[in-house]
Amino acid sequence: MSPRQAVPPVYRGIVGILRPIAMTMTKRDWQGTENIPAEGGFIVAANHVSHVDPILLAHYLIDHDAAPYFLAKQELFDVKGLGTLLTAAGQIPVARGSATAAEAFRQGAEGIASGKPILFYVEGTITRDPEGWPMVGKSGAARVALETGAPVIPVAQWGAQTVLRPYEFPLLRLLPRKTIHMRAGAPVDLDDLRGRPITREVLNEATERIMDAITAQLEIIRGQAAPPGRWDRRKGERVIKGRMEDQS
Numbered sequence: 001m002s003p004r005q006a007v008p009p010v011y012r013g014i015v016g017i018l019r020p021i022a023m024t025m026t027k028r029d030w031q032g033t034e035n036i037p038a039e040g041g042f043i044v045a046a047n048h049v050s051h052v053d054p055i056l057l058a059h060y061l062i063d064h065d066a067a068p069y070f071l072a073k074q075e076l077f078d079v080k081g082l083g084t085l086l087t088a089a090g091q092i093p094v095a096r097g098s099a100t101a102a103e104a105f106r107q108g109a110e111g112i113a114s115g116k117p118i119l120f121y122v123e124g125t126i127t128r129d130p131e132g133w134p135m136v137g138k139s140g141a142a143r144v145a146l147e148t149g150a151p152v153i154p155v156a157q158w159g160a161q162t163v164l165r166p167y168e169f170p171l172l173r174l175l176p177r178k179t180i181h182m183r184a185g186a187p188v189d190l191d192d193l194r195g196r197p198i199t200r201e202v203l204n205e206a207t208e209r210i211m212d213a214i215t216a217q218l219e220i221i222r223g224q225a226a227p228p229g230r231w232d233r234r235k236g237e238r239v240i241k242g243r244m245e246d247q248s
Contacts, residue, residue, distance in 0.1 A: 002115035004039050007067045010088035015062060022059045025174050026163070032184035032217070035153055036064045041112030044068055044119040045141050045188070045210045046155040047134045047218060048126045052172075053160035060155075060182040061117065068119040069111055071104055071140070092118075094140075105144050112150045120144075122210055126166045129231035132158075134215050136232045136239065142190075142206035146198050151187040152210055156217035183217045 007015070044066075046057055054070060061068045074095035077083035086093075092111070094104040108118045120141035127135050145152045159180040164172055188210050193202050215226050229238040 002040055002113065004065065005115045008088060008090050010085060011067065011090060014085065014089060015058075015067070018055055019059060019062065022056060025177065026056065026159075027177050027179040028060075029159075029179055029181040029221075030060055030063065031182065031221070032155075033064050035184040035186050036061065036066050037117075037151065037153070038065070039115070041115045041148075041150055042117055043112065043141055043145055043150050043152045044117055044155055045122050045152050045214060046119060047157060047214050048121040048123055049132060049157060050126065050160035050164045050166055052164040053157055056160050056163075056180050057119070057155065057157055057182065060157075060180075061119075066117045068117045069108075070119050071108055071121075074100070090116075101140070105140055108144050109148045112144070112148050118144070118150075122207070122214065125233070127231065128166075128233050128236075131227065132161060133226045134211055134218065134230065136230045137207045137211040139203045139207050141210055142203050143198060145188075145190060145210075146194060146196075146202070146206060149194060152190065152213075154185040154188055154210060154213035154217055155182065156185075156214050156221055157182050158218060158221045181221045183221050185213050185217045188213045 044061065058068055069090055069092060071092045071094045072086065074093045077086055077093040092104050092107050094101055111118050122137040122141050123135045124138045127133065129135055141152065144150070157180070159178055162173065162178045190206055190209065193206050196202055211230065219226055227238065229240050232239040
């Protein structure tokens with residue numbers, strides 16, 4: 001197992017600016033931290049509820065010595081200035097299209113092999129579920145997990161959407177201070193799928209297990225059961241489990 005890598009200087013600088021702001025502006029309910037690996041590379045599989053939650057999710061992981069590297073959409077890297085910072089901080093762009101997505105996943109796999117925690121928003125975008133539950137998952141995290149053998153740690157988060165509501169950027173609601181809930185679960189059990197040919201059926205099963213694990217942690221945070229099925233953003237409705245979207 002590769003030791004945990006030191007973060008790049010630019011990453012440390014960003015953390016030095018944003019962490020004190022997050023500490024001041026939010027309250028924290030950090031749960032399940034015993035499930036965050038103390039060393040080596042792994043996959044963080046998380047739900048996505050707000051444009052601001054990458055900062056808060058990174059805060060949770062950094063506070064437990066697991067500074068994450070994001071597979072972030074290419075459009076963010078195309079923003080002048082922001083793209084330069086993200087690149088210097090070691091983050092990984094994902095562009096639409098199978099060839100470019102495959103390259104991003106290759107970089108993610110290499111990062112895991114070198115001891116980095118690599119974070120996947122498995123839904124691929126902020127949830128559009130009317131009640132905020134995780135949507136149908138994409139297959140990228142499952143593919144990298146099966147190809148590398150890396151553990152998948154499901155992390156559920158709740159509360160960031162009260163700071164910045166989905167799709168209402170840039171209207172921040174900082175007062176009164178909001179509580180940000182984060183909960184990591186035990187590694188997702190994929191052992192029976194590892195070593196098998198990575199077919200669509202295998203990816204589908206692995207993706208469903210990952211989404212089930214994230215949803216289970218969110219149910220604990222929210223204190224309620226998720227509705228049956230998952231929201232399919234392409235159809236604009238809930239669908240029966242057992243489906244996924246390609247990552248490309």
